[in-house]
Amino acid sequence: MPKKDDIKIFKGLENIYICETSISFIDGKEGKLVYRGIPVEVLAEKSTYEEVVFFLWFGHLPRKDELEEFEDEMKSARKLDEEMKDMIEKFKTSHPMDLLRTIVSIMGLSNSEKKKSDEEKALEIISKVPTAVAYHHRISMGEKPLEPSDELDHASNFYYMMTGRSPDEKISRIMNATLILHAEQGLNASTFSAIVISSTLSDLYSAITGAVGALKGPLHGGANEKVMELVEKIGKPENVESEIEKMIAQKHRIPGFGHRIYKTFDPRYRILKRYSKEMVRNDEDERYYRIVERMEEEVLKKLSGKGIFPNVDLYSGILYKFLGFDRRFYTAVFAVARLAGWIAHIFEYSKMNKIIRPCGYYVGPMDVEYKPLEERE
Ligand code: ACO
Secondary structure (H helix, E strand, C coil): CCCCHCCCCCHHCCCCCCCCCEEEHHHHHHHEEECCEEEEHHHHHCCHEEEEEEEEHHHCCCCCHHHHHHHHHHCCCCCCCCCHHHHHHCCCCCHHHHHHHHHHHHHHHHHCCCCCCCCHHHHHHHHHHHHHHHHHHHCCCCCCCCCHHHCCCCHHHHHHHHHCCCCHHHHHHHHHHHHCCCCCCCCCHHHHHHHHHHHHCCCHHHHHHHHHHHHHHCCCHHHHHHHHHHCCCCCCCHHHHHHHHHHHHHHCCCCCCCCCCCCCCCHHHHHHHHHHHHHHCCHHHHHHHHHHHHHHHHHHHHHHHHCEECCCCCHHHHHHHHCCCCCHHHHHHHHHHHHHHHHHHHHHHHCCCCCCCCCCCCCCCCCCCCCCCCHCC
């Protein structure tokens, strides 16, 4: 065994590079994020989710004919079979992320005998998962689930299936932008989980199932639900200061703030904040918006010196609320978008695959005697 002084432990794999990638780059000091060289702000304003998925998976912006074909393929794979609908019905009271993890796993089960390429499997996952999440959303709200619409693009159709409302141009842009902003973010915990699983040459469904499990945690994608829980607990803007002070004094993490890479404002936060503000429609929305804004002011005042700034999850929750999504589904909405990045990284890493297998430095005892059961105290 090497001496402890001869090795270095990188807790949480901080600052460890495990591969080369050309999918995205984060400048954590400047607060910049690019997908394959294009700033995420540009894509959020001008592109569609389908185009960004193609770009992330295949490495170039699609030509018109390529995009049309890709859109058609995604549309034609949206529908759920009856078995899947029954399964969602059966487990409708489960947390949406628990059910989603199971849904992806079951998709793998029903496809285990079929000879599909990874690209076909990826198309199926990215097209059907939003339908499954929306199906669950509708029935858990006591509403009739809706079939996907062939008339609508991916993000607009997801909104329609979630809420039952046809999106206007503004909502379509917001939906496309929010899915694009959440589509990719380097080797974060869920993407890394996906890569670890696929590095064993396991299958795509297993890798995505693992990624969903990792995203669920409140230190990662689950933070958007936690932000909204906190906002509801705080209740009114006047209570923000004391609640944040209490949380800091008790060394609690404030959801929606802090990031392993960004040590300044997360560029996605700015856009989501703007859209949340634009979506405020009544006094109640205004109250929610003001609470989050006050949280931002207080945390920046107290913690920005430590490099803690708002992250993507701070405003996504209230934006989803204003769009009409139930709080329990916020992380599942994030997962619907992030499928793009998970799959892009699985494809990329598989081309230079090496099984991922780090080490833990052993600090336990050696030469321990094995005592028979009857002699143990
Ligand atoms: N609130 C209060 N203090 C915080 C926060 C926070 N949100 N985030 C970090 N800190 C503090 C830590 O307590 C630590 O303080 P210390 O040095 O006095 O012990 C210091 O900042 C550094 O934190 P680390 O844990 O080393 O940062 P790490 O990179 O490991 O964690 C993480 C990043 C998990 C995102 C963290 O900032 C956090 O828990 N944030 C809240 C949860 C959240 O919003 N997660 C979503 C992130 S974005 C995403 O995954 C989609």
